[in-house]
Amino acid sequence: MDLLGQYLINGLMLGTIYALVAVGFTLFFGVLDVIKFSHGDVLMVGAFTGFTAASAAGALGFSHPLAQLAATVVFALAGTALLGAAVAKWLILPLKNAPRLNILLATLMLGTALRESVRLFYPDGSNPKAFPSLLPTSAWQFGNFTLRADSAILVVTGIAVIVGLHLLINRTRLGLAIRAVAQDEETARTMGINYTLIVLVTFALGSGIAAVAGVMDGLYYNEINFGMGLLLGLIGFSAAIIGGLGNLYGAILGGFLFAALQMVGAVAMPFASAYKDVFAFAVVIALMAWKPTGLIPERSSDRV
């Protein structure tokens, strides 16, 4: 029983990270109908920005973990938000009327360019970096179940970000504007909504959330590397697809579902745990065949 708790917290941790990535895919698809494949690499850039900020804060004499953590989060968020907005402005908006496939390919290439740039230009970038542990590491034991303070804080933070995003989309004027643009660009424009601004803000928002996921990943595993965005991006995208692309709750559901599938694949299946990703992605394929529009399909009246 207590082990179930352990599996649950492991799954929650992974699921939260996946959901945060998936939410970005869904946001972008919601407002612009585009699939932005560089999302995972934007996440990686966020993690590296955070890592650099933490190191810089340490070098400048802010040795307190909280100060370093603040620097990490602020710089990672700001950096990726800007990057996301820049990608939208100079790559995606100009290609808005091009075939969808072109945007997909262009962002795929951008992702590779980002990844390789970090590998080549970041000092010693091809090697994994030890991300500092900035959270308290005390642990509580419940029989066989160990809960570490840092894991708990990360899960709670991740869920808070998701709830915060939900409130932002549904309860604020900005959210209203995003929903309006998602539903109908023309009408939104005639209602006096600054279309370009809303698109840029949405991309900044989605990318900032990816940075949160990247920093969480770094804090949880204490390691980041230039290729971390590749699999995370793919998983996030799959999660968004099985949840129903364009639907916020679908993305969250998809993220947690994917984490659960990996867990089941690793522990409850008769084959070696190395095949857990094979299992999880195979189930994703089956789910897509069963429900091509996702578990919670996007309705045109209820986008984002």
Added chain:
Amino acid sequence: MKSILRFSVGAVLSAALAAVPLVGASAKDTVKIAFIGPLSGGTASIGVGGRNSTELAVRLRNADPKAKYKYELFAQDDECKPNVGVQAATKAAADRKVIGGITHYCSAVAMSTVDIYHKFNLPVIVWGAVLPDITYANDYAEVHRVNGTMINQNQVAADFMTKQGYKTWVILHDTTDYGKGHNTYFTKYLTEDGGKILGTFGVTSDQQDFTAELTKAKELKPDVIYFGGLTPLGVRIRQQMDKLGITAQFQGASGIVSDAFIEGLDPKLAEGTVAFREGAPVEKLPGGQYFMSEYEKAKFDQGPDAYGPFAFAAANLLMDAIETVGPDRKKVTAYLGKIENRDSIVGPITFDDHGQNSVAAITKYVIQDGKWVLWEDSEYASGKRKLTGK
């Protein structure tokens, strides 16, 4: 202004002219030797240590006035990835100026490149990869190895750990040939010694999250968690064991005997980890003192790490061969095939029919205060500190 310019041009010219006779006097033919290892990625500290050691051997040889040739190192990064390794190996083998190679730390990479060396007749000496199949699964005369294989290592490991009184194990291994090999041999010897294996998990070589496997392992309550794989995964697994509150003893294979393993972990977490490696540690090697003092003189920005001495010995052996038979790949291969009881800094080298050096000694290591310490010299052996659960 003009006169200054003319003056400086003149100075450069005369300096260049002065340098020419110097070069001319020592006009030896240039021979290239290749070094291939992981210069980036999680095992880079081993690879860079190996490259530096090879370069040191080359520099010392070039400084020797008796040497017949001028040697040039052609260092390539295999990133510890078979596909990249194959490219590097092909590049080295296709260059006719390259007469031999000091190749590979990662077994999976070495396995995928031996065919290329054979095809191009390029004699190579493996300096760090431990999978037996690299030398034994083929009869390529070109492939040699100065370090030992993982067979003896796991035999000693199983024997040692059961003698410490441990009874039950959970094995994690990566699913490359390397990790699978460790699993096979460790399982074999452990069962013979009466140890019990409660569970075996294969993990992919770039896996990040091990919480599912480790939670399952926790449920099985083993005395020891054995990991057959390389440093990056070793670091992650040790870290996540702590996150899940697993208190079992952590035991690694030679793949984690690297400074990077300790650097990647909290000193508290690394403490008490045991691992085994073939060959004696540098300070106990016959030529260890000489090697270390020369290495320090060369002022590399990083130490030789665990396999540097092997790379150094391999490079010297290769250059000896070229000195004796000339820069001809086939002749060098023939020469290397006959090596018997040759003195080197890692002890006498004898290649058997498969080009495998017989390295008898297996060293037992334990991490103590942030350093890999010889078990016999550690406070764990003297009873001052205790391994987990003892």
